Amino acid sequence: xxxxxITRTTAAAVVALGLGIGITAVATAAxxxxxxxxxxxxxxxVDAALAKELTYMREEERLAxxxxxxxxxxxxxxxxxxxxxxxSEQRHFESVGLLLxxxxxxxxxxxxxxxxxxxxxxxxxxxxxxxxxxxxLADAYAVGVTVEKTxxxxxxxxxxxxxxPSDVKQVMSNLLAGSENHLATFTALADGKTVGNxxxxxxxxxxxxxxxxxxxxxxxxxxxxxxxxxxxxxQGYGRTGERPADCTLR
Numbered sequence: 001x002x003x004x005x006i007t008r009t010t011a012a013a014v015v016a017l018g019l020g021i022g023i024t025a026v027a028t029a030a031x032x033x034x035x036x037x038x039x040x041x042x043x044x045x046v047d048a049a050l051a052k053e054l055t056y057m058r059e060e061e062r063l064a065x066x067x068x069x070x071x072x073x074x075x076x077x078x079x080x081x082x083x084x085x086x087x088s089e090q091r092h093f094e095s096v097g098l099l100l101x102x103x104x105x106x107x108x109x110x111x112x113x114x115x116x117x118x119x120x121x122x123x124x125x126x127x128x129x130x131x132x133x134x135x136x137l138a139d140a141y142a143v144g145v146t147v148e149k150t151x152x153x154x155x156x157x158x159x160x161x162x163x164x165p166s167d168v169k170q171v172m173s174n175l176l177a178g179s180e181n182h183l184a185t186f187t188a189l190a191d192g193k194t195v196g197n198x199x200x201x202x203x204x205x206x207x208x209x210x211x212x213x214x215x216x217x218x219x220x221x222x223x224x225x226x227x228x229x230x231x232x233x234x235q236g237y238g239r240t241g242e243r244p245a246d247c248t249l250r
Contacts, residue, residue: 046103046165053158054168058096059108059117060154061175063126064147065089066114071133071140078137081189085144085182092178095171102167144186151179 046054068086072079093109100107108118115130117123129147133140155176159169185195 044103044165046105046168050164050168051103051105054096054099054103054105055108056119057175058093058100059119059122060151061089061093061096062109062112063117063122064151065093067126067129067133067143067147070114070130071143074134075137075140081185081195082140082144085185088178088182092175095174099168099171138190141186141190145183145190148179148183148186152176152183155179 065086068082068089072082072086075082097107097109099105112118115123115126117126129143133143155172158164158172159176164172188195
């Protein structure tokens with residue numbers, strides 16, 4: 001990444017890490033004892049260069065989340081896209097955090113506050129982008145486009161490596177799929193197009209995901225997969241209509 005910034009729920013991801021959950025035995029007459037949430041443990045190592053990249057990624061995903069949350073507060077009547085994508089960035093942030101734990105890498109986001117990052121360049125970038133977003137809603141959408149385009153470029157650079165551990169490659173690939181969908185949403189909004197509300201009016205011919213089936217929606221416009229009752233929705237997932245793991249490890 002060379003100084004460029006690269007711009008997802010944790011229990012399920014922890015399970016996917018292959019960490020077991022203990023079961024506490026109880027007397028027949030007693031109520032079941034709640035199963036404790038497992039704590040990830042260091043189980044592998046990576047070289048210093050990849051450790052640095054993962055550390056930076058953790059902070060960049062936090063920046064994207066913090067920025068979109070702040071913009072949603074600036075424009076409460078138009079906050080839906082920013083809020084939904086901020087929630088996705090939170091999942092991204094958590095998934096990178098699990099990688100840090102797996103590989104014994106210090107977490108730069110520990111004891112942090114929104115808008116302040118371990119890297120001074122990211123702190124300045126947050127301030128500059130938020131100032132730009134305050135100028136108008138159109139500028140806020142443009143900020144989203146900038147964030148996602150930069151993220152996509154940097155993720156593609158990481159994925160060019162032929163030596164990435166399989167779990168890192170999986171998470172980076174899922175982050176890339178998410179960023180591409182975020183970019184499609186912000187681009188549509190910046191162009192004045194309407195993104196869907198899970199009612200068949202969303203951008204793209206969306207597909208509703210369930211555990212055992214997908215249902216084709218009747219969306220229109222220019223975006224990717226949708227969610228909701230067989231509807232196209234601009235906040236959907238996946239480049240091919242198949243819902244990915246949204247960055248959780250499995």
